[in-house]
Amino acid sequence: MNSESDLIRKLKSIERLFIGAKTEGERCAASDAMTRIKKRLEEIKQTDPAIEYKFTLSNTWSRKLLSALLRRYGIEPYRYHRQRYTTIMALVPESFVDEILWPEFEKLNDTLQEHIEKITSYIISKAIFEDTSEVVVEEVKQLK
Numbered sequence: 001m002n003s004e005s006d007l008i009r010k011l012k013s014i015e016r017l018f019i020g021a022k023t024e025g026e027r028c029a030a031s032d033a034m035t036r037i038k039k040r041l042e043e044i045k046q047t048d049p050a051i052e053y054k055f056t057l058s059n060t061w062s063r064k065l066l067s068a069l070l071r072r073y074g075i076e077p078y079r080y081h082r083q084r085y086t087t088i089m090a091l092v093p094e095s096f097v098d099e100i101l102w103p104e105f106e107k108l109n110d111t112l113q114e115h116i117e118k119i120t121s122y123i124i125s126k127a128i129f130e131d132t133s134e135v136v137v138e139e140v141k142q143l144k
Contacts, residue, residue, distance in 0.1 A: 014107045041073055041096055048093040055088040061116060062109050063088060069105055 057063045063086070070077045070090050077088045092101065121132045 010111055011108055014104065014111060037100065038074060040100075041093070044093045044096050048095045050091040050093050053090050053092055053097060055090070056084075056086050057088065058086055061112060065109055065112060066105055069101060069108070073101070 055066060057066060066088055067077045070088075070092070073096075075090050075092050077090050079085075079087050079089055083089070124132050
């Protein structure tokens, strides 16, 4: 099972991939890289104005991750009154979502979900019962 530090290291390496860090020096200068992405976002806004996006995410962890990513890039997530908790709204340029935000979110989310699945299976197998496999799928019996 991955430790917390392994997960953080993995998430940071995904972040470096999307920031575009090429050298070890760039990897160490995370604040400079973040400045470059924010500058790129401002450039994109000049030619591709922000539009209102609606993201629907069914689990808490994915919503927290997307909200954190948006805030990191200076984009404030919100939700309208009476919208479901599964909804995150944001004003963001389409090209930024397509090129940076969504691909980065997907990679980070996949890594995080994999880690959460491993932890959950481990804890259930130790505390409840060792077999945490999925249920057997039965064929539907037709009624006569």
